[in-house]
Amino acid sequence: MARVHNFCAGPAALPEAVLKQAQEDLLDFQGHGLSVMEMSHRSKEIVTIAEQAEQDLRDLMGIPDTYKVLFLQGGASSQFSMIPMNLLRGKTSADYINTGQWSKKAIKEAQRFCKVNVVASSEEQSFSTVPARSEWKLNSDAAYFHYTHNETIGGVEFDKIPKVDVPLVTDLSSTILSRPFDVSRFGLIYAGAQKNIGPAGITVVIVREDLMGAAATNSVPSMFDYKTHADSDSMYNTPPTFAWYLAGLVFKWLKAQGGVEAMAKINQRKADKLYGMIDGSGFYANPVEPIYRSWMNVPFTLGDASLDSEFLKQADSNGFLNLKGHRSVGGMRASIYNAVPESSVDALIGFMKDFEQNHG
Numbered sequence: 001m002a003r004v005h006n007f008c009a010g011p012a013a014l015p016e017a018v019l020k021q022a023q024e025d026l027l028d029f030q031g032h033g034l035s036v037m038e039m040s041h042r043s044k045e046i047v048t049i050a051e052q053a054e055q056d057l058r059d060l061m062g063i064p065d066t067y068k069v070l071f072l073q074g075g076a077s078s079q080f081s082m083i084p085m086n087l088l089r090g091k092t093s094a095d096y097i098n099t100g101q102w103s104k105k106a107i108k109e110a111q112r113f114c115k116v117n118v119v120a121s122s123e124e125q126s127f128s129t130v131p132a133r134s135e136w137k138l139n140s141d142a143a144y145f146h147y148t149h150n151e152t153i154g155g156v157e158f159d160k161i162p163k164v165d166v167p168l169v170t171d172l173s174s175t176i177l178s179r180p181f182d183v184s185r186f187g188l189i190y191a192g193a194q195k196n197i198g199p200a201g202i203t204v205v206i207v208r209e210d211l212m213g214a215a216a217t218n219s220v221p222s223m224f225d226y227k228t229h230a231d232s233d234s235m236y237n238t239p240p241t242f243a244w245y246l247a248g249l250v251f252k253w254l255k256a257q258g259g260v261e262a263m264a265k266i267n268q269r270k271a272d273k274l275y276g277m278i279d280g281s282g283f284y285a286n287p288v289e290p291i292y293r294s295w296m297n298v299p300f301t302l303g304d305a306s307l308d309s310e311f312l313k314q315a316d317s318n319g320f321l322n323l324k325g326h327r328s329v330g331g332m333r334a335s336i337y338n339a340v341p342e343s344s345v346d347a348l349i350g351f352m353k354d355f356e357q358n359h360g
């Protein structure tokens, strides 16, 4: 059976080599006579897997020693509340910028805990851009500044890490490990695994140590206090051991590809090709201001929207899966994460050109 070209936004494609390794390990992990899923999280094997995964992620991202790396549950969505629960540290407001559907969700959740100052929004531009820095109305007394570096639904990616005077917090769910990020610029980074890290069910939080520890005074439940997890190596409760193991295999695979610098070159090439074809076609269009176009999520529309279902039908029968755009924006979206090979992007471009010839 042939594997399809999978452009799913999440849970997304995994590297074939990782799936094969997992298959090989499944019944009998390294001669132990049982699978990773069936081992105690306190066992030497699982602790080794967990520590190795953390070390490999630290190596890949160049995470300084002054940061804790947590492997949590509850998805990026739980972070929308854990962040204000932990980082307000006695302050009453936080700054957020609204650049899309995920920013909006983060803002809505934070409003349950504090006064949210929305410094700027691109909602009136249908989230096709990032508001100009000169328009941001920052509050110097904000506990932190939150932004969504890559908006998975709108396909909008910040062109650089913003400079602010308060701790910088970012949702990297759909762009972590796609290119280098200077971790030292951030107070906290979080990412659900199911886009660029591994399977759904595990969430990575990278947090500067000095920002932790203030949550307890707020009667925050232990499970929602970063310090609880930091103090117990993310094993305060039973972690999602199999997802952690698979994430570890992805980190090893990334190292073997040459790390995030090498991935950045490939990802830029993949994105440039696809946007180039869209812009050059006169049939397909992408609404995002070019400097903010995402390398990971490429939304596009057809010149004639009545052809959408025919496009998707033909794509499906040719092995191009999950190209339907998010229900809130319509059209199409190709998610071309690290694990989507360049050859899949080339094949998609070929298919799109053929479709244009036959229907354009």
Ligand SMILES: *Cc1c(COP(=O)(O)O)cnc(C)c1O
Binding pocket: 010, 074, 075, 076, 077, 078, 102, 148, 150, 151, 152, 171, 172, 173, 174, 192, 193, 195
């Ligand atoms: C997918 C996604 C989320 C939500 O992740 P869950 O794990 O489903 O909570 C949040 N932010 C961004 C940018 C995403 O892409």
